[in-house]
Amino acid sequence: MITLSCRATRFSNMPLCSVYIQSHRTRVRPTCIISLLLLLAPMKCPVYHVNGGCGRRTDFAWKDIMLTIRDALELPILERATLVAGFNGQDNVIRRVHVADFPGAKFEWAKGGELLLTTGFGLLDNEAAQRALIPKLASKNLAGLILSIEHYLKHAPQAICEAGNRLDFPIIELPPDVSFVDIIEVVFSHIVSEHYAIRERVDQIHRTLTTLVLEGGTLQDLADVLSDILERSVVIENTAFEVLATAQVGAADGARIRSQTEGRAPPDIAEQLIKYGIYQKLHGMARPVYVPAIPELEMTMDRIVATIIVAHQVMGYMWIIAGERELTSLDELTLEHAATVAALIMFKERAVHQAQMTLRGDFVEQLFNVSDSQDAELAERAQQLDFNLDLSYQVLVVTETDAAPEAAPSLLAHVEQWIAPLHAALAVPRGSHVTLILQSHHLPQGNSIAAQLVDIAHADGTKLLVGIGRAVNNLAGLRRSYNQAIEALEIATALGQREGLRDFDTLGVLHWLRHLGPKVLHENTYLGAIHRLADYDTRYNHNLLLTLETYLDEGSMLTVASMLYVHRNTLSYRLERIQQLLDLDLSDPICRMNVHVALKTYRLRNTKPPSP
Structure with missing residues (x-):
């Protein structure tokens, strides 16, 4: 018998048609293969509309084009078919059609989502086979069974119906005059239509996401819109596994809850994913990677993840979490586009950040060499950076213990976050350090502020070492305060201090020795x-x-x-x-x-x- 399987692969670009020789008995003519190939021509897809943009909800109005058992029973070709068992499984999605009729089939070909067509030849007068069939098919995640009656079986056997009801596995009786070839052609046409509809849908999504970038959208805007489109949770993280943006839909598994609480992928989970080779695989290919549930890591939901690459450099990762629905090719294709959009946003943000850091760096150099605080250019830059030129100041120089020089930009972001609730300060990266210029109407209390900063960072898992210069009453003393802070930091480092603060005024003889x-x-x-x-x-x-x-x-x-x-x-x-x-x-x-x-x-x- 010829067993013909038509399928649209889970994460593939085109539907595939496969033919298997399994027995001598068949109701499928070999010539049907030629007619099936003709179905690969483009077909009309369902119509849907996309309305979206930066910072607002994106609504999609479309008919669900994933063909289910319920949908299939409404097709004219199956209008005389009868669902006799497994009524609760009517929402099972049909991804392939398979014909099998021989005794002792083991269904090694099953990938999940198959609609099995059979005349029941292998079940005739075999109660053991009848009892075993549906549990076997259900364990292989087939979509349902169509039994063409009155060839070998008058009706679906009671054991098959009972198992179908117990396992929510649809059992359909088909009149003997309905051709399997006709069913295969119709179902396959819907599978092909689904493929092109998904492509059309992805194009619409891509246009929506591109508009988001052009309208100045952020990574958080992207996560919100993408989550809205797919109705799934989305996470965007950097290469240090820190969460940059997130959007939640529905329930969350343990790993997701922990990352939300900690603001980053938990270190033990990130370490295990590295050991499993997930990130290595990502870096070695240009497409998203499917990550099945890993219960031992509290990842009880499937995921797909893609790299975000800017100028040939991996800048982060974008995750889509399945939630309560199976991931589809739409999720994968959308994620590919979304990762590109995230790269554009990151590239823009990096360019803006670099421009801001250049402006800050130039301004600080002017401050350290100021001769006249009334200089018009200096005053204009001060206004741009919200810096008051007529206060008291103190310089702190901050470094992260054992951090590489290239970690300075990340350190800057963290220091700005930590210092914000403590005191008004201008933060500037200088080499592997971050320079903080405290400003106050009174002499700043640098020791107290530095101690709080170290404590906050320590609670966040980061060891900071802070050098403290003397407080000064005007801009003229700012360069001296900076030099003192640098000296205090260098002496602390030379003496082996790994965390905490070192005030220039406590150096004493160490200053002389230096x-x-x-x-x-x-x-x-x-x-x-x-x-x-x-x-x-x-x-x-x-x-x-x-x-x-x-x-x-x-x-x-x-x-x-x-x-x-x-x-x-x-x-x-x-x-x-x-x-x-x-x-x-x-x-x-x-x-x-x-x-x-x-x-x-x-x-x-x-x-x-x-x-x-």
Whole structure:
């Protein structure tokens, strides 16, 4: 028998027609294949209308063109067919038509959504086969069964009807004079029509999304409109998995709820998706990737995701979440267009942001070199940036511990968000740092503001280190406050501080040490001893310099041993060894003070402290 399967693939561009040879008995003429190919010609699609634009709801008025069992029963070709069981399954979507009539079929070809046509030849006088058939078809997610009666079976067997009702699997009886070929042709024509209708629908959607960009729409506008169009939840995130825009429709699964609460994809979920190769697959292809439900990650709904690429660089990801309905090719095709639109929006926003940062950077340079606060150009730029030229000021320099230099733009966005509720400030990226110029009618309280900023960032999972310059009464002192903040930050970094703040006014002797001339440094015998100890560590792979520094910083043998994870006797041996190598007596307070100062000088002029 020839088994002919016509299908529109789930995420494909064209419907496919496949022919299978499965048995010797058939009611389908081979010549029908030729007539079916003629159906690939374009067909008239249902009409629908799109009204939309930036910042307003988008309404779509169209007839649902996904062919269901209910729809199929209304077709003239099936007007004499009778639904005898599985009445609650009439909304099952038909994606393919398949004819199978031989005993012992295992249905390996099933992809889901098939409407199975049969004369019941394989079920004749076989109660076991009758009982097993519908559970098997339902497990393969077929759409329904059409049984042509009076060839081998007078009616659908009771076991088949009972299973159909139990599993909501439609069972349809068909008069014997209705040709399977005619049914296949009609159903296939609807599948092809669906394909072209989807294409037409996607074109309309693309025009709507393009209009959104031209009208100045944001990523949030895009998420809202896309969610409205597809009636699904949408998430747009950057490459750090932070949520840039989101729109919710219907229920949310656990992963979605967590991302909404945390403002980003939960780290454990993002890590697992990376391990599963989802993002690697995305970067390796130009099309969206289907992500099935992953219950162990609380992702109980299917998803599709696409990359957002700007100037050959991945800038983020756009997700569509299935919700309570199965994802379709419309979702995939729409997502492709939407990801391109998101790239256009990001490109525009990046260009605007770069222009703003250039304006801010130029303005700050003018402030640092100001000679006359009444300068007309300076006043005009100040007005553009909402900066008052007649207040008191203080400079904070902020960096993120261990962050790469290219992370500065992201740090800037976060710092602006964190500082906004605390104090009026102008934020400018400078290298790998963010410079904050606090402005106030009174001298700003930089220490208090910096401490709050560090706490807020820490609660958000980010470690900040802040250098604080002195508050000044006018613009003339702004450059000096900036230099002081930079020095405080650099000294804190050199001494191994990883988080918190460092005020220039608390540097004391550390400021002097940083500015000592080369001749003075060269003549200091204690500094020479520290260099010899550092060389010894390098040569013999020891950590005596760290041991000495921790001892001088902390004083208590028990505390130092605990910090270095060594026994107290081991610590005593190391200190004895250091004194022998350097010919020094650490019990002498003057010697101990000089060694401590020399060691801090070494840190300031050479390197960061090693890890224990």
